[in-house]
Amino acid sequence: MTNRLDAIPDILLMGPGPSAVHPDVYRALARPTLGHLDPAFIALMDDTKGLLQQVMRTRNHVTFPVSGTGSAGMEAAFANLVEPGDRVLVLVNGFFGQRMTDVAARLGAVVETVAFDWGTPVVPDVVKPKLAGPPYKVVAMVHAETSTGVANPVADVGALVKPAGALFVVDGVTSLGGMPVEVDGWGIDAFYSCSQKGLSCPPGLAPFSLSDRAVARLLARKTKVASWYLDASLLVNYWEGAKRAYHHTAPINMIYGLYQALLNVMTEGLDAVFARHRDVHRQLVAGLEKMGLELLVRPECRLPMLNAIKVPAGVDEARVRGRLLTEHKIEIGAGLGPLAGKVWRVGIMGHAARAENVERFLAALKAVL
Amino acid sequence: MTNRLDAIPDILLMGPGPSAVHPDVYRALARPTLGHLDPAFIALMDDTKGLLQQVMRTRNHVTFPVSGTGSAGMEAAFANLVEPGDRVLVLVNGFFGQRMTDVAARLGAVVETVAFDWGTPVVPDVVKPKLAGPPYKVVAMVHAETSTGVANPVADVGALVKPAGALFVVDGVTSLGGMPVEVDGWGIDAFYSCSQKGLSCPPGLAPFSLSDRAVARLLARKTKVASWYLDASLLVNYWEGAKRAYHHTAPINMIYGLYQALLNVMTEGLDAVFARHRDVHRQLVAGLEKMGLELLVRPECRLPMLNAIKVPAGVDEARVRGRLLTEHKIEIGAGLGPLAGKVWRVGIMGHAARAENVERFLAALKAVL
Numbered sequence: 001m002t003n004r005l006d007a008i009p010d011i012l013l014m015g016p017g018p019s020a021v022h023p024d025v026y027r028a029l030a031r032p033t034l035g036h037l038d039p040a041f042i043a044l045m046d047d048t049k050g051l052l053q054q055v056m057r058t059r060n061h062v063t064f065p066v067s068g069t070g071s072a073g074m075e076a077a078f079a080n081l082v083e084p085g086d087r088v089l090v091l092v093n094g095f096f097g098q099r100m101t102d103v104a105a106r107l108g109a110v111v112e113t114v115a116f117d118w119g120t121p122v123v124p125d126v127v128k129p130k131l132a133g134p135p136y137k138v139v140a141m142v143h144a145e146t147s148t149g150v151a152n153p154v155a156d157v158g159a160l161v162k163p164a165g166a167l168f169v170v171d172g173v174t175s176l177g178g179m180p181v182e183v184d185g186w187g188i189d190a191f192y193s194c195s196q197k198g199l200s201c202p203p204g205l206a207p208f209s210l211s212d213r214a215v216a217r218l219l220a221r222k223t224k225v226a227s228w229y230l231d232a233s234l235l236v237n238y239w240e241g242a243k244r245a246y247h248h249t250a251p252i253n254m255i256y257g258l259y260q261a262l263l264n265v266m267t268e269g270l271d272a273v274f275a276r277h278r279d280v281h282r283q284l285v286a287g288l289e290k291m292g293l294e295l296l297v298r299p300e301c302r303l304p305m306l307n308a309i310k311v312p313a314g315v316d317e318a319r320v321r322g323r324l325l326t327e328h329k330i331e332i333g334a335g336l337g338p339l340a341g342k343v344w345r346v347g348i349m350g351h352a353a354r355a356e357n358v359e360r361f362l363a364a365l366k367a368v369l
Numbered sequence: 370m371t372n373r374l375d376a377i378p379d380i381l382l383m384g385p386g387p388s389a390v391h392p393d394v395y396r397a398l399a400r401p402t403l404g405h406l407d408p409a410f411i412a413l414m415d416d417t418k419g420l421l422q423q424v425m426r427t428r429n430h431v432t433f434p435v436s437g438t439g440s441a442g443m444e445a446a447f448a449n450l451v452e453p454g455d456r457v458l459v460l461v462n463g464f465f466g467q468r469m470t471d472v473a474a475r476l477g478a479v480v481e482t483v484a485f486d487w488g489t490p491v492v493p494d495v496v497k498p499k500l501a502g503p504p505y506k507v508v509a510m511v512h513a514e515t516s517t518g519v520a521n522p523v524a525d526v527g528a529l530v531k532p533a534g535a536l537f538v539v540d541g542v543t544s545l546g547g548m549p550v551e552v553d554g555w556g557i558d559a560f561y562s563c564s565q566k567g568l569s570c571p572p573g574l575a576p577f578s579l580s581d582r583a584v585a586r587l588l589a590r591k592t593k594v595a596s597w598y599l600d601a602s603l604l605v606n607y608w609e610g611a612k613r614a615y616h617h618t619a620p621i622n623m624i625y626g627l628y629q630a631l632l633n634v635m636t637e638g639l640d641a642v643f644a645r646h647r648d649v650h651r652q653l654v655a656g657l658e659k660m661g662l663e664l665l666v667r668p669e670c671r672l673p674m675l676n677a678i679k680v681p682a683g684v685d686e687a688r689v690r691g692r693l694l695t696e697h698k699i700e701i702g703a704g705l706g707p708l709a710g711k712v713w714r715v716g717i718m719g720h721a722a723r724a725e726n727v728e729r730f731l732a733a734l735k736a737v738l
Contacts, residue, residue: 004413004634005625010401017618018402026399029622032379032572033390035700042374067596068437069572071617075598101599198620202402204436204573204620226595228443228472229437246705248440249565251400251573252387254623256374263372331404336615 010243011325013352014361015333016306016345017174018147020352024202028260029253036250044259045239052207055176055199055270056191058183060346062232064239065205065258066192067251070093070173071369073192073206075103077169078138081190081214083223084108086137089130089166091122091157092131095147095336096171098141098369104286107226109138118338119148119308121301124156128328131164139166143181144174147336149308149345151179156185159281167214171344172195176207177265178277178349180303190215195254198277198305201261204254208232261350277304280353284346287362291369296343305353308335317341320368328364380478381721383676384702385515387392387565387572388718394570397629398622401581405619413628414608414619417470419593420585420631424545424568424639425560427552431584431601433608434574434627435561436620439542442474442482442561442575445599446538447507452581452592455506458499458535460491460526464516464705465540468507470590476595478507487707488517488677490670493525494548508535513543514552516705516716520667527556536583542566545576547646547718564623567642567674569719570630573623582651597670620729630719646673649722653715660738665712674722677704677712678684682738686710690738696735709720 013020034041045064052063078100082088088109090100093116095125097153105111114127122141131139143154154170161168167189175181177198185190189211194204210218210232218225218233227230228256229248237245265273279303285295288309296308311317317334321344324330348358382389391555401423403410414433421432428636435445451457453542456479459469462485474480492615493725501509508530523539536558544550546567551561558580579587579601587594587602594600600619634642650673654664657669657678665677680686686703690713693699702714717727 003629005397005400005629006415007521008400008403008409008413008625011401011403011407013404015404018621021402026401028374030399031377031566032395034377034380035382035387036572038380038694038700040377041653043376047373061472068441069617069620070550072437072598075596099597101549106593106597108595125705150583150726194618196402200624201620202620203405205621224475227444227448227467228475228478229441248438249386249563249572251438251571251623252622253571253626254573257622260372260374273653331407334581353561 001121009329012330012357012360013332014357016347017194017349019200020345022200022264025257025260028256029100031253031256033044033252036252037244041252042244044255044340048259048262049239050253051259051266054266055262056181056183056207056209057185058209060183060209060211061240062210062236063233064208064258065255066208066230067248068206070194070206071171072098072230073194073208074171075227076206076208076232077190077192078104078107079225079227079230080218080232081138081167082107082109083170083221085110087134088138088140089114089136091124091127091141092171093120093150093152094118094142094145096142096145096306119150119262119296121150122152122157122326124160127157128160131160135164136166138169140169142171142305146181146306147339149303149306151301151303155186162187167217173305177273179274179303183209191309194291195215195258195261197349199258199261201257204251206259206351241295277348277353280348280355280358281307283355283358284348287358293367307346309346311342311344315343315369323368330364332362378698381699381729383721384700385714385716386563386718388569388716389721390571391569391633391720394626394629395602397625397650400622400625403620405621406613406615409611410621413624415633417624419607420628420635421629423549423635424631425552425576425578426554427578429552429578429580430609431579431605433577433597433604434624435577436617437575438572438642439563439575440562441538441599442577443469443564444596445577445601446559446561447473447476447603448596448599449587450507450536450538451469451478456503457507457509458483460496460510461701462489462491462519462521463487463509463511463514465514471559488519488665490519491521491526493522496526496531500529502620504533505535505694507538508605509538509541511671513548513675515543516708518672518675520670520672522557523564531556536586543672548672552578556572564630566629566718568630568634570626574627581670590711621661642717646717646722649717649724649727650676652724652727653717656727660684660735674716674718676715678715680711680713683736686713692737694734699730699733
């Protein structure tokens, strides 16, 4: 039989994720598999948890990677904190805020939304009056909206949510490892991310953290968490304590990869990592402007690592992406939802966020246009 | 910072899983990550699906790996097929049958069980009268009970379930890739397994398949699937068709590994793989009997790949496992639930199922005892 893996090309990943993977993360993935209760693996779990706490800036003891992709992290947040009939407020300004409403409603939440135009940020002053009414169990928002490239003001919203008594759920799928995230400092009660963007590990794990307040609400539930697989009150018995209770078999080699990716980030240092992302973002924007291209989002609320570029009139956007991929071995992303056909999404995330990659992309885009 | 990965030992995995991984699966994991919509990756998805259909012996078009471990597969089966209030019958003769009852009940099922002693198989004649009463939406059982080493008569139960009008859910976590599995031939409506046992890939994916009958019931649900992440009616739009609709970012490199593992199985041939497992099982049993050790399960319903050995009186079972691990670099498993402290669980699965490994284990066990 032919082996399809022999035909896998080497592509520079500059879409909305996955991002380029560091060679030592690939090497980590290929380390010998251990049993999920092996003392050497448990030591690695402890170190992985410690690194996650550093990158998330939290002291939450319930901090571990969920055994699924970032979307499993979203589901874990709502599944653990929401019971049927609970009131949930979701701040929506893009595809992933919208997804939160679907995830929460399926779990029986009574979902309300405050909506903002795609490409614009959440406005705390618009949210504030909603929080003065009947109390919500959960208020949820996306930090870095991957569908539009908007950075949302999580700290400012967090300052409103805590006095209102709600639990604050934040999606950090695209922010973690690319820009400052302050889980404790911003009053976040449930935070989740992914492995394949700022952290530059392949997809497959969802870094996850619950505040003590969230854990107390979890333990006081009247109903069991609907998802046995994602029940954090069970998972924590495997991720900490003297007796590691078997729950499910952890994705051992993926955790090797995540550990290495986190170690890379902390070795470089969070401030240096964030500065690198900002620098290449400025380089990208300058290059695009020189070509006469415009970004969707106004400068003061742009994400460094996800750049939505308006497709110029008369340009076949899919053809441009196709030629970048086949002729230049560069992947960029298409628009999602109402932005389909209207923007390209260019990621400069993690290991991909380097000056030479931005140069290569700009030159390729120029050639194709 | 020291890198904890440098301290990962090379252990011969002969527990209940994960099993020893073939070197070319490690190489596959370390191939360059592609985007989840890259045409080269989509071609690999199609081939992975085709190989899964061959290994599962099914023509089900809804066949793909769930982006989670085997336990996520269990949850996917119940989450897709069960609505609140549905009657579910679970045949329980071990830890994983018991887990099914918890998973289904959390999803709102009204769960009934038929229980059999741990270490003995499900008896179809005992199940039969239960199926003559009020109809069940789902009847569920475990094919290869990983907690006891018992092979359950799936074909015989399947022949009873179909005429009763119920959907037949079968856990093939430990059976797939080690012994015959006939998803279509045995009338199975939802089947799930894992990557890390018979298939010898690291843990992280759950091969999954739904019959057309199950898909029809899924599409006719009155309520949405509670888990957005595991909703097969959404996932199928990413796994097949001309337009691959983004659902969640697939665990790309894990799918590389699973593809290679499936290719290894089909290159060797299913019959040869099963014969190899039977041969090393016989070799193991002969060696154990020579040492005066007994197996928990009577010969005619033993699994070839999971062998529960009774701990001899006066032996500190944990100390034996510890010494096998540290002195001989061999992992075996402990007993679960009521069998904790009473049995060792020795896996000879996938790439680990080789005569030299059984010899090495027998010699080490002899030395330690």
